[in-house]
Amino acid sequence: MSDQPTMAVLGAGSWGTALATLAARNGVPTRLWGRNPEALADMKATRRNQRYLPDLELPAGLDYEPDLAAAVRGAKVVLIVVPSHAFTDMLDEIAPLLDPDANIAWATKGFEPGTGRFLHELVAEKLPGRAAAVITGPSFAREVAAGMPSAVTVHSENDAFAQQLAVLLHAPNFRAYSGNDVLGAELGGAMKNVLAVATGVADGMKLGLNARAGLITRGMNEMLRLGVALGARPETLMGLSGLGDLVLTCTGDLSRNRRLGLALGQGVGIDEAVAQIGQVVESVVTADEVMRLANKHGLDLPISKGVQAVLHGEVTPTEGLKALMAREQKPEYPIGLFEPR
DSSP states (O other), X not given: OTTSOOEXXXXXXXXXXXXXXXXXXXXXXXXXXXXXXXXXXXXXXXXSBTTTBTTOOOOTTOEEOOOHHHHHTTOSEEEEOSOGGGHHHHHHHHTTTSOTTOEXXXXXXXXXXXXXXXXXXXXXXXXXXXXXXXXXXXXXXXHHHTTOOEEEEEEESSHHHHHHHHHXXXXXXXXXXXXXXXXXXXXXXXHHHHHHHHHHHHHHTTOOHHXXXXXXHHHHHHHHHHHHHHTOOHHHHTSIIIIIHHHXXXXXXXXXXXXXXXXXXXXXXXXXXXXXXXXXXXHHHHHHHHHHHHHHTTOOOHHHHHHHHHHTTSSOHHHHXXXXXXXXXXXXXXXXXXXXX
């Protein structure tokens, strides 16, 4: 395994720790960096991430590096796993530190807050000329870290880099597919967070399984319509990064966004609900960016719009539900849905 490229994983939260653990188990020389030196020192001493994954014994071969420059020095693959609101700053920080032949990957889901720009657009702007890939799909960090069967997809415009990264991550209980529709993969990974809030709200209000299935299916319709308008391939959104991640986050209680919806559906206020979860909840920002894109392309996305209104306190969950159910009767799919504009 000595010919394996060194990987630097930037972000020592639950998902960053899980991916670093996976790579290290695969024999990839892996360094894990985080902003809290004390937390990293504790992880090194105890081989536990006490805050995010306390039950996981971290592999002996995983290195912990509190210095960012040292973490990326010599790394051929730099994997960013920070929240979307910190993504731009992370790119700015590493830009002068990277080796000339270092390539960039990210497992962050979301958009740049305030602009709605996709993360791959930021990478192209801040780190031009480097191979870049997104890792996404239905994958709760806790289950990946525990070695439970999981599958993700790696998308890059550089097919060789997508394949290299998929091989580095692929393991007996972890399937890594590859593709080259970066925009579609990113859209699915981001938008499912918004739709998970909707199903969480419905379940918190005890509206039943029919309502949950209807919201997931019509949410998928919204994802497809926005994706086609943006130039994503429908088959990408019907795969792991879209439908797969949507089903997971809408039905699995390990999802922070679903848990936010559950709390809101039970009458808990937005600030208290976020505080109870104790981690970044991407949907709070992502809903605004989804609607920014929808409005730009003249699309009516009633579920996403309703989630945005609930998250901003403009309507109650009950009022949002009534608005959805009061919409006019219409065909399930508009003519030409899968034809790019």
